[in-house]
Amino acid sequence: KAGVTQTPRYLIKTRGQQVTLSCSPISGHRSVSWYQQTPGQGLQFLFEYFSETQRNKGNFPGRFSGRQFSNSRSEMNVSTLELGDSALYLCASSLAIRREETQYFGPGTRLLVL
Amino acid sequence: LAKTTQPISMDSYEGQEVNITCSHNNIATNDYITWYQQFPSQGPRFIIQGYKTKVTNEVASLFIPADRKSSTLSLPRVSLSDTAVYYCLVGDCYGNNRLAFGKGNQVVVIP
Numbered sequence: 283k284a285g286v287t288q289t290p291r292y293l294i295k296t297r298g299q300q301v302t303l304s305c306s307p308i309s310g311h312r313s314v315s316w317y318q319q320t321p322g323q324g325l326q327f328l329f330e331y332f333s334e335t336q337r338n339k340g341n342f343p344g345r346f347s348g349r350q351f352s353n354s355r356s357e358m359n360v361s362t363l364e365l366g367d368s369a370l371y372l373c374a375s376s377l378a379i380r381r382e383e384t385q386y387f388g389p390g391t392r393l394l395v396l
Numbered sequence: 397l398a399k400t401t402q403p404i405s406m407d408s409y410e411g412q413e414v415n416i417t418c419s420h421n422n423i424a425t426n427d428y429i430t431w432y433q434q435f436p437s438q439g440p441r442f443i444i445q446g447y448k449t450k451v452t453n454e455v456a457s458l459f460i461p462a463d464r465k466s467s468t469l470s471l472p473r474v475s476l477s478d479t480a481v482y483y484c485l486v487g488d489c490y491g492n493n494r495l496a497f498g499k500g501n502q503v504v505v506i507p
Contacts, residue, residue: 286439317497324499325440325483372439384430387439 284308286375286388294394300361303391307354307375313337314356315385316348317372325372331356332378360393368395400484405502414471416501418484421465429460429467432483434500440483444469471503479505 287306295301307314315338316328327340331350348358354375360367370392374385401419408414420429428447432440444451446458446467457470471478481500 325497327497370437374439384442384445385432385440387432387441390437390439392437 286373286386288371288373288388288391290391291389292392292394294396295363296396297363297365299363300359301363301393302357302359303371303373303393305356305358305373305375305388307356307373308386311375311377311386312354313376313378314350314354315374315376316356316358317374318342319370319372319390320368328358363395365395368393400486402482402484402499402501404499405504407504407506408474409506410475411473414474414478414503414505416469416471416482416484416503417466418469418501419466420484420486423464423486427486429458429464430485430487431456431458431467431469432485432497434481434483440497443482474503474505476505476507479503 286308289304293301305314313330313332315330318326318328328342328346329336329340329348330338331348334350334352345361348356350356370390372387372390374387376385428445430445431443433443434440444453444456444458446460448460448464451458459468467484469482481502483497483500485497
């Protein structure tokens with residue numbers, strides 16, 4: 283079974299631009315979560331989508347948004363990029379049908395904002 | 397939402413057993429305890445999960461006391477390739493653990 287895939291793997295943008303990252307979950311997984319990882323802050327939760335609806339949200343500004351499609355694929359968008367948005371963005375998927383929870387992570391998208 | 401606390405870093409020699417503790421004082425009845433491993437520039441990888449007592453798989457053991465307010469991940473006979481960041485996470489499938497990854501525990505294995 284194919285794992286979680288994320289595209290693109292690397293991205294360079296300039297301040298003020300916007301960016302869209304894509305995540306394809308493991309087949310059959312209905313939940314997709316997004317995380318931002320930086321050296322100083324560790325892994326920080328952005329939001330989670332389940333059956334095309336945002337189910338949980340972390341403490342990030344409205345510039346960070348996402349969506350999930352009917353095939354469970356998800357995108358996240360960051361508008362008006364700032365230097366501090368440079369990070370590894372990770373996507374994780376899970377079945378989300380039982381109480382015990384295991385997330386499967388993709389390799390991440392490395393975003394550099396200049 | 398259960399908050400977890402872990403040591404920031406620890407060193408160990410190759411071949412030793414490494415025990416990594418995690419405190420989660422306000423763990424809820426429905427919460428499970430899950431540990432992940434992360435190498436640089438990769439996504440975290442599931443290691444082991446448990447609810448109570450002891451769980452063992454081919455790579456690690458997880459010890460959970462009766463009060464469930466802490467847990468210990470045990471890695472037997474570590475090798476250099478076990479150098480990674482280890483995250484403890486508590487929650488259930490309804491997304492309540494999503495906020496609590498934190499900074500994890502950097503384990504460095506020394507030859």
